[in-house]
Amino acid sequence: MRQSKQQFREYLVRKGLKTTKQREIILDAFLRASTHPSTEELFLKIRRKHPTVGYATVYRTLKLFADCGIAEERNFGDGQTRYEWTGDERHHDHLICTRCGAILEFEDADIEKLQQQVAFRHGFTIASHRLELYGTCRRCTGKS
Template sequence: MGSTESKNKFKDFLLSQGLKSTNQRELILEEFLRAGSHLSTEELYIRLRKKHPRIGYATVHRSLKLFAQCGIAEQRHFGDGQARYEASDHDEHHDHLICVSCGKIVEFEDPRIEALQVEVAGEHGFSIERHRLELYGSCADCSSIT
């Protein structure tokens, strides 16, 4: 999903919900799209603060929730106790490789794994709505150092 597309989708969402388009929301969305994925609320807040010191943490938090509601962002939890948000591709699901050493996060996608998930779930009578797959280990850089 492109940057312009996300912005339009957000505007439509605000309109449809009777919510208002504000300067803060625009700034936050822009920074969110610019910043690359997997940011925590805190990280995004700090980035914004540099250029726009009057923006409050609560507004960043609330905006991220709105982004998630309208489908341009997704909330993730990688076990460090913080919620992280990533811009969503929407038609393209993906999973994550996380380096336990340097924290690098790589996205991947494998239809074979997805297919097996559906199969296994079926064997237990489940129909899957969504899933979470995270692989934790060492990336190439960190493996070579040790």
């Protein structure tokens, strides 16, 4: 987290951009968010404490986070772009509940091993991958 803040600061300097109160507020809120917030979710969360920060600023700042590498844009098919903090360097995949929108992270070494094998069989060298499992979570499965 401290690392990400530093990285963002350096990016701003490198690009000749400015440090502003809003950017600090948004960065703090983003790093504090445990989930994968969409622009709107983060905006609403921030608004509680800082009612003057506008949606457009949150939107633009999240783009900056993605540009400088401390966040990644993700699209889980609910029609909203979500931002995931990359600082936590360990790769993980996602379980997404299509009923309630819950997102769980997981990692599975065996699956990764099999992916390597598949790639090897096809002569590929894997640089990265994306695995998303869509379905219903425990709570939603119970309901009709």
